[in-house]
Ligand SMILES: Nc1ncnc2c1ncn2[C@@H]1O[C@H](COP(=O)(O)OP(=O)(O)OP(=O)(O)O)[C@@H](O)[C@H]1O
């Protein structure tokens with residue numbers, strides 16, 4: 235590995251990590267994305283290094299342990315600044331894991347405070363006076379209210395972080411952001427001096443994020459969605475490489491997947507995926523996995539596999555997404571079992587010669603990529619905002635292509651577009 239990387243990122247799920255990496259690549263930066271904490275240091279010349287964890291919904295103790303290992307690995311690899319990436323919809327429960335992990339990272343780095351910046355205006359996530367909005371609707375009134383794993387029933391970020399961390403939260407209000415980076419930095423110092431350990435950053439536009447990027451670039455640790463990380467990296471690279479602007483950099487060309495069949499796997503329970511599945515089912519052959527789960531996981535995987543094998547033509551979709559227009563939405567199944575089923579199905583399909591997988595849902599993507607055994611991903615072109623194609627090697631040396639979609643990302647034609655992109 236080279237001596238320094240401008241930014242080291244710890245992402246709490248896999249789709250969030252590809253969203254982040256894709257955004258950095260879109261800006262012209264080079265990115266190394268590792269699935270899990272690598273066992274040893276790996277040589278790379280990247281501007282940013284991203285470690286993708288599957289720590290959003292696990293026990294806080296385990297999430298802290300994994301995140302600290304990632305932080306130590308990133309620092310040993312020469313990352314100058316760290317960024318904790320979580321969902322722009324602040325997906326977490328009353329016990330974590332955003333607060334416990336951020337608390338632990340602050341202790342590890344010996345810093346007194348950090349920022350919270352989930353704003354992602356490109357996807358309609360904005361923060362005003364500390365309240366998180368999704369397309370203008372307070373988070374707690376959005377579809378996230380009924381998320382099966384992380385139901386979000388509170389919109390004030392100070393309250394949310396207060397419930398899952400030690401310390402006090404303050405806000406840098408939007409008016410201060412509009413005054414520019416110096417004003418934001420002054421406000422950060424005032425908040426820290428008054429004992430705040432978390433400072434929520436208001437932002438409603440990309441211009442606001444650019445201001446925040448300038449203000450936060452010197453901080454050892456920042457936290458938030460992909461947008462602030464991208465702005466921080468822009469700043470760090472502009473300072474390091476001046477006069478060459480980050481915009482003029484070129485991401486390396488990415489090698490495609492080996493020839494092989496393609497399948498779409500939808501385990502996401504988000505409203506956007508439900509609409510995308512409903513649209514895709516009109517033209518694709520589809521199999522309702524949740525319904526098959528009534529017979530138990532092994533039987534469901536066997537049935538899904540037999541169904542895929544019997545299909546003479548593509549496109550193919552295996553889905554468990556509730557309210558996707560099929561009867562399975564009424565079936566009561568265990569989330570972890572569904573995830574494991576998608577993983578087992580993906581492993582069997584890889585064995586059958588499939589080389590391209592489009593996956594909807596962060597946890598589902600984590601399970602599928604773990605099953606494929608891919609430990610690092612090269613980021614290719616964005617299929618739709620926040621959803622790039624990615625490519626990696628399996629343990630047996632096969633090159634697979636994946637498109638990993640965060641639940642609420644993508645347009646209605648997402649599945650057809652993603653399969654087209656990795657064909
Ligand atoms: N019909 C179902 N009933 C119960 N659980 C399900 C069903 N379908 C999928 N699941 C589980 O629900 C969880 C969905 O989480 P996942 O992160 O994959 O999607 P998401 O939450 O919609 O997306 P994201 O986290 O990217 O916003 C997974 O654990 C999945 O296995």
Ligand SMILES: O=C(O)[C@H](O)C(=O)CO
Pocket residue numbers: 249250251253254320321322323354357359459460640641642643
């Ligand atoms: O905002 C969202 O819905 C996403 O989960 C996200 O931030 C992905 O990186």
